Amino acid sequence: MDLCDLSIHELKAQLEKEEITVEEVLDSFLQRIDAVEDKVKAYVTVTGTEARERIRAELEGSLAGIPLAVKDNISTEGIRTTCSSKMLENYIPPYNATVVDKLNEAGAVLLGKTNLDEFAMGGSSESSYFHETRNPWNLEYVPGGSSGGSAAAVAAGEAAAALGTDTGGSIRQPAAFCGLVGLKPTYGTVSRYGLMAYAGSMDQIGPITRDVEDAALLLNVISGYDPKDSTSVKREELDYTAFLQEDLAGMKVALPREYLDLVSNPEIKESVLAAFKKMEAEGAKVEEVSLPHLKYAAAVYYILATGEASSNMACYDGVRYGFRSKEAANVAEMFGNTRSEGFGEEVKRRILFGTYVLSANSYEAYYVKAQKVRTLLIKEFEDIFKNYDLIITPTTGDTAFKVGTVTEPLESYKMDTFTVPVNLTGIPAISLPCGFSSKNLPIGIQIMGPQFGDGKIIQAAYSLEKILKLGNKRPELEVAQ
Amino acid sequence: MSREYEIVIGLEVHAQLATESKIFCNCSTQFGAEPNQHTCPICLGLPGTLPVLNKKVVDYAIMAGLALNCTINGYSKFDRKNYFYPDLPKAYQISQNDFPICSDGFIEIDTEEGVKRIGINRIHMEEDAGKLVHEGSIDQATASLVDYNRTGIPLIEIVSEPDIRTPAEARAYLTQLKQILEYIGVSDCNMEEGSLRCDANVSIRPLGQKEFGTKTELKNMNSFRAVERALEYEVERQKKVLEEGGEVIQETRTWDDSLNKTISMRSKEEAADYRYFPDPDLPPLQVDKEWVERILASLPELPREKQERFVREYALPEYDAGVLTDSRPLADYFEACVAEYSDAKAVSNWIMGDFLRLLREENLEIEEVKMAPANLARMLQLMDKGVISSKIAKTVFEEMFKTGKDPEKIVEEKGLVQISDASQLEEIVLKVIEANPSAVEDVKNGKDRAIGFLVGQVMKETRGKANPGMVNQILKDKINSL
Numbered sequence: 001m002d003l004c005d006l007s008i009h010e011l012k013a014q015l016e017k018e019e020i021t022v023e024e025v026l027d028s029f030l031q032r033i034d035a036v037e038d039k040v041k042a043y044v045t046v047t048g049t050e051a052r053e054r055i056r057a058e059l060e061g062s063l064a065g066i067p068l069a070v071k072d073n074i075s076t077e078g079i080r081t082t083c084s085s086k087m088l089e090n091y092i093p094p095y096n097a098t099v100v101d102k103l104n105e106a107g108a109v110l111l112g113k114t115n116l117d118e119f120a121m122g123g124s125s126e127s128s129y130f131h132e133t134r135n136p137w138n139l140e141y142v143p144g145g146s147s148g149g150s151a152a153a154v155a156a157g158e159a160a161a162a163l164g165t166d167t168g169g170s171i172r173q174p175a176a177f178c179g180l181v182g183l184k185p186t187y188g189t190v191s192r193y194g195l196m197a198y199a200g201s202m203d204q205i206g207p208i209t210r211d212v213e214d215a216a217l218l219l220n221v222i223s224g225y226d227p228k229d230s231t232s233v234k235r236e237e238l239d240y241t242a243f244l245q246e247d248l249a250g251m252k253v254a255l256p257r258e259y260l261d262l263v264s265n266p267e268i269k270e271s272v273l274a275a276f277k278k279m280e281a282e283g284a285k286v287e288e289v290s291l292p293h294l295k296y297a298a299a300v301y302y303i304l305a306t307g308e309a310s311s312n313m314a315c316y317d318g319v320r321y322g323f324r325s326k327e328a329a330n331v332a333e334m335f336g337n338t339r340s341e342g343f344g345e346e347v348k349r350r351i352l353f354g355t356y357v358l359s360a361n362s363y364e365a366y367y368v369k370a371q372k373v374r375t376l377l378i379k380e381f382e383d384i385f386k387n388y389d390l391i392i393t394p395t396t397g398d399t400a401f402k403v404g405t406v407t408e409p410l411e412s413y414k415m416d417t418f419t420v421p422v423n424l425t426g427i428p429a430i431s432l433p434c435g436f437s438s439k440n441l442p443i444g445i446q447i448m449g450p451q452f453g454d455g456k457i458i459q460a461a462y463s464l465e466k467i468l469k470l471g472n473k474r475p476e477l478e479v480a481q
Numbered sequence: 482m483s484r485e486y487e488i489v490i491g492l493e494v495h496a497q498l499a500t501e502s503k504i505f506c507n508c509s510t511q512f513g514a515e516p517n518q519h520t521c522p523i524c525l526g527l528p529g530t531l532p533v534l535n536k537k538v539v540d541y542a543i544m545a546g547l548a549l550n551c552t553i554n555g556y557s558k559f560d561r562k563n564y565f566y567p568d569l570p571k572a573y574q575i576s577q578n579d580f581p582i583c584s585d586g587f588i589e590i591d592t593e594e595g596v597k598r599i600g601i602n603r604i605h606m607e608e609d610a611g612k613l614v615h616e617g618s619i620d621q622a623t624a625s626l627v628d629y630n631r632t633g634i635p636l637i638e639i640v641s642e643p644d645i646r647t648p649a650e651a652r653a654y655l656t657q658l659k660q661i662l663e664y665i666g667v668s669d670c671n672m673e674e675g676s677l678r679c680d681a682n683v684s685i686r687p688l689g690q691k692e693f694g695t696k697t698e699l700k701n702m703n704s705f706r707a708v709e710r711a712l713e714y715e716v717e718r719q720k721k722v723l724e725e726g727g728e729v730i731q732e733t734r735t736w737d738d739s740l741n742k743t744i745s746m747r748s749k750e751e752a753a754d755y756r757y758f759p760d761p762d763l764p765p766l767q768v769d770k771e772w773v774e775r776i777l778a779s780l781p782e783l784p785r786e787k788q789e790r791f792v793r794e795y796a797l798p799e800y801d802a803g804v805l806t807d808s809r810p811l812a813d814y815f816e817a818c819v820a821e822y823s824d825a826k827a828v829s830n831w832i833m834g835d836f837l838r839l840l841r842e843e844n845l846e847i848e849e850v851k852m853a854p855a856n857l858a859r860m861l862q863l864m865d866k867g868v869i870s871s872k873i874a875k876t877v878f879e880e881m882f883k884t885g886k887d888p889e890k891i892v893e894e895k896g897l898v899q900i901s902d903a904s905q906l907e908e909i910v911l912k913v914i915e916a917n918p919s920a921v922e923d924v925k926n927g928k929d930r931a932i933g934f935l936v937g938q939v940m941k942e943t944r945g946k947a948n949p950g951m952v953n954q955i956l957k958d959k960i961n962s963l
Contacts, residue, residue: 075529088528095522097529196528201761229531230763308761311561314572315526319627331625335565358563358756367758 003028004157005474007210008066008217011160015065022055022065022109029067029111032157036477039139041131042153044072044082046112054109061107063221068103069159071150072113073120074205075194076100079110083119083196084128084149087316087323087342097194098229099163099205099222106221111159114149118344119313120165120198122146123173123412124401127346132403135177136475137441141400144174150208151178155475161209161218165195167202168301169395169419172431175208176395176444179433179473181461182208183215186452187426188233190219191226197312199305200231202423210472212432212462216240219454235452243455248463249283254388256291262417265398271435271443272394278467279392286392289384293377294421298413300377301420303357303370310354316342349409378425385450390460393418395431395444418446428454430461433470484724485688488716489696490645490681491602492708494658495636496668497609497676498541503633504608505532505575510635512674516614516628524633526570531762534559538635539582541667542606543768543776545637546583548665548783549601549658553773557582557605558765562755567627568611576638578757581605582766588641588661589785590653599654600642609634631675637667643682643693648712655679655705660784664809672704679708684729685719694719695729699743702736711736715743787812795825804833810847814854821858831857835875839882851885860888872945873897901948903955906939909947910955913938914963924960932956 003011003025014020030048037043051067059065070076073083075093077100082088096104103110117127125133125148133148135141136156143152147164151174154162164171166184175182183206190205197203207218220241225234255276263269276286318324318338325337343351357366384391396418406412422429427448434445445464449457503510506523523530546553560578586601611629615622639658645651659677662668670677684696699715702708714736719729733752734743782790784806791802791812806812811832818828836857840847860877863869869877869892880891892898900906913935914921923931932953939952 073529075527081528083528091528093522093527093529095527095530192529193531194529197762199761200531228533230533231531231761307758311563311573311756311758314563314565315528315570317565317567317572319567320525320570321527331567355756358758360754360756363756363758 001472001474002032002157004032004160005472006160008063008160008214009211011066022059025065026051026055026067026109029157029159033111036136036156037158039134039477040136040152040156040158041133042114042143042149042156042158043069043112044084044115044128044130044149045080047079047110048112050079051109051111059107059109061105062217063103064107065109066107066160067109067111069111069114069150069153069162070100070103071116071147071162071164073116073165073196073198074100074163075196076110076113079113081113081196082130084116084130085118085343085347086129089129089323091322095194098191098226100194102222102224103163108221111153114147114153114162116149116170117146118347119196119309120146120167120170121309121346121350123169123415124403124406125149125152125174126403127344129344134403135400135441136477137179137400138439140402141441142177142403144177144400146170146174147182147208148174151175151180151182154178154180154208154210156477157474161207161214163205163218163222164208165198165203165205166419166423167198167204167305168416168423171206171208172395172419172422172429172444172446173416175431176433176446177400177442179436179442179475180208180210181212181215181430181432181465182206183219183430183454183458184422184428185219185223185454186233186428187423188231189223189428189452189454191224191229191232193226193228197308199308200312201308202305204423212430212458212465213241213244215430215461216244216458219458238455240455240458243459244462245459246463246466247459248279248467251279251284251390251460252388253279253284253286254289254384254391255286256294256384256391256393257288258291258294259393259418263394263397265437267437268394268396268398268443272392272445275434275445275464275468276392279464282463282467287388289388289391291380291384291421293373293380294417296373297377297421297424298417300370300373301416301424302353302413303366304374304424306350306354307357307367308354310351310358313343313347313351318342346409374424377421381421381425381427382450385453389449389456391448393446393448394434395419395446399437399439399441399443422448427451428457430457432461432465434468435470436473486685486720486723487688487690488646488648488683488685489643489693490648490651490683490712491643492641492645492651492654493680493682494639494655495678496545496639496662496670498538498635498637498667499669500535500537500541500635502535502537504535504538504606504635505633508633514630516626517630519630520632524570525629532575532760534763534766535635538606539766539768540776541635542582542604542637543773544665544780545639545662545667546586546604547773547777547780548661549583549586549588549604549639551583551586551601551604553583553768554580555768556580556765557768559606559760559763560757561760562757564753564755566610567625568613568629568632570611570629570632574608574610575760575763576607577605580765582768588654588657590650590657592650592653597650599644599650602640602642604637604639607636607638608632609636648709648716651681651712652705652709655708657784660807664784665781681708681712683712683715683719685716685723695731697729697731697743698733700733700735700746703738707736707738710741711743714741718743781809795819795829797825797829801826801829801833804837805829808847814847814850817854818857821855822861824861827861828857831861831878835878836882839879843883850882852881853885856881856885856888863888863892867901867948867950868892868899869897870899870945870947870949872940872949873899876945897946899948900943900946901951903951906947906951906955907959909939909942910952910959913942914956914959921960921963925963
């Protein structure tokens with residue numbers, strides 16, 4: 001096992017004992033990138049030179065010398081930030097996202113910007129303008145999305161951990177597909193300042209890590225009130241590592257039966273039910289509950305998210321930055337051609353869909369109605385959390401799929417039913433590895449908690465991780481020596 | 482045959498708020514900077530940036546609401562108004578759609594039939610857009626440049642009820658609104674710099690008909706006069722359409738100031754669908770009672786209140802009080818004078834007369850006037866003491882106004898002290914009587930006007946320095962004793 005296969009806390013421990021140096025750590029990751037990036041294609045931009053420059057200074061902080069990757073829809077000053085779109089192919093932001101400033105202050109070393117579905121719209125990372133990212137567990141499969149680059153990078157040892165963003169499952173689903181831990185914090189816990197919006201009412205930045213402890217470490221760094229983000233929440237700052245305790249005794253867990261009904265791969269059902277058994281053996285109490293409005297979740301999500309997206313994508317008009325079409329006789333044509341040529345198909349589809357649902361003639365029937373159902377869902381989840389500490393479900397209905405096999409948008413949208421309720425309701429959720437399919441593809445289990453119950457889900461995930469004992473299984477990539 | 486029509490007008494006024502920084506970022510709002518000097522990632526709408534509401538903007542919007550007799554809503558929210566234009570960096574404007582900060586207010590205007598109340602439907606907050614500069618004329622320009630300095634400058638939009646019935650009332654409403662906004666200091670209301678803009682909705686209906694006629698929206702009026710003229714034109718145009726058996730089309734029309742007419746811009750069908758929806762980046766705005774009370778406590782006296790107080794406290798005619806309270810600086814100047822000199826009417830006469838005349842001639846703002854209010858008071862005291870005549874006072878006043886010097890100093894330097902020495906005056910009076918026998922005869926025959934002529938002659942001899950009261954008395958005594 002190389003240094004680049006270690007978790008953050010393992011690297012920290014060795015660095016603190018001075019058994020290894022920051023240079024050795026960085027070298028290990030950069031060598032891995034050299035060796036496998038051709039196949040995995042996790043990154044849009046690798047910042048090896050900048051990383052080497054950075055470690056020449058004495059780094060301090062809780063992530064001192066830890067090489068991390070950041071999803072390429074998070075603004076980095078002086079480093080191009082593309083959202084994996086032709087539209088921003090050469091866009092170099094003049095400012096850092098708050099989370100990037102926080103990582104820098106904590107001493108982390110940025111290895112690069114990871115690939116995503118264009119503007120985070122998708123669940124496979126196939127809609128990137130630049131390239132498809134592959135699943136390190138099997139290169140014929142997708143790593144999931146939209147934070148597929150972040151997940152693939154961590155799974156392949158191309159970063160110790162990464163930041164992803166999650167609007168409808170974009171952290172948890174790729175984490176599940178790549179055998180990693182993915183945490184979507186409570187809405188408002190992590191500043192969105194500098195996160196290039198897909199749907200601001202649901203977007204949230206979170207960590208993708210090798211284990212739960214790393215997720216807590218990263219959340220400690222990136223969370224906190226930010227006066228630059230009016231939706232960030234002012235509350236007492238927590239030390240999330242304090243929740244790294246093995247204790248499930250008396251924990252009341254709700255299992256919504258509608259979730260199990262949606263699972264298409266029986267191996268997932270088996271794996272998750274086996275996990276429940278083990279939790280019960282540790283003193284947790286699992287009960288089936290009902291979430292009758294779950295069946296509307298994906299529809300509600302796609303109405304609200306695309307409505308917001310149609311407005312958020314409007315700034316890409318070719319006037320100030322990014323791509324501008326050369327073919328235009330006037331301003332209207334410049335707008336039209338720029339957007340026709342600069343956006344990919346899925347982004348255009350969502351812009352059109354969103355524009356439609358916000359239009360005067362359909363606003364009431366779609367947008368307002370969806371907002372009402374969103375309120376119902378929030379109520380439904382609140383009601384469950386009155387009686388239960390956690391809701392636990394499979395993260396996905398199936399394991400990762402083969403590149404190029406999911407081509408129907410609706411098919412892909414429906415898959416999101418597992419993850420979107422968390423974004424619609426603003427609650428925190430974490431996905432962690434639960435087992436492997438017969439094809440040796442990872443299976444994820446999703447733990448949801450009540451609003452601001454981030455500590456609670458970290459504790460449950462940490463405990464579950466310990467009892468599942470999946471070990472440090474890593475994908476076996478044929479590494480070019 | 483021409484029918485009688487009733488005119489229905491509603492006005493939408495955009496006023497830039499006089500805050501130091503923009504509505505959603507820290508950039509300066511100062512006018513006249515180099516293009517794009519006052520910009521940052523937020524007001525340029527760079528990907529990933531987020532708006533943070535400037536609380537001062539809310540203060541000012543509440544203040545405007547209170548001054549315009551509105552209800553201040555405890556809950557209001559921000560929405561996005563989506564449209565593409567190069568001067569709009571995010572391609573949406575953050576505004577307030579269905580839950581504005583203020584609603585249900587009114588303004589009182591003076592009309593020939595007396596005081597009339599014009600309802601205010603709502604006041605909402607929003608951000609301004611940037612400015613396009615075309616290289617060459619707009620239709621032939623090969624390139625356009627964008628200046629985003631104005632982007633994000635806070636605006637309030639004040640929407641009236643359709644209570645206005647004549648173009649003149651529309652102008653009176655605007656004048657009154659501008660006066661109030663200036664008084665409370667929330668906007669400098671400078672139409673030339675674009676800090677006050679007005680759109681008008683106008684329709685006509687046969688007298689007695691309850692339903693409104695089809696309205697047109699008028700844009701591009703750059704002065705109150707233009708608003709009045711555009712409305713006058715549009716009303717006549719609509720009448721003509723109806724009388725010729727046609728129908729008024731709901732549309733937006735632009736006022737062409739040089740052609741003196743409104744021109745169709747776009748029809749209802751072509752109107753943009755702004756796809757308003759709640760801005761997910763800004764939580765709803767909660768304004769509690771304490772906030773409103775804090776603003777209420779800081780609300781200055783409003784023009785009408787001040788006018789009434791001037792009549793009551795200084796026993797001034799309504800007219801004087803109206804002129805003096807036209808602007809807050811003028812009213813303040815007047816009150817500063819009255820604090821030093823108690824004859825308010827005398828002060829009022831000087832301010833309404835020579836002061837405003839010189840202000841106009843010199844093209845000055847009151848804040849730029851060099852003459853201290855106390856000096857006007859001291860000049861009036863010099864008149865009371867008989868040191869200078871009212872005629873001399875005019876000279877002293879003008880000198881004070883232009884130089885800011887003390888009145889005593891001016892009198893001394895220019896040798897303007899009034900001649901109140903009886904023997905000296907008698908000498909001159911006798912000379913005048915001798916030189917003007919026919920006027921003297923007229924006085925004797927009871928023609929009072931002739932005495933004025935003789936006083937004038939004495940003044941001429943003394944270059945205005947003679948004490949006019951004494952001259953009058955001496956003249957009468959001498960003529961009677963002839």
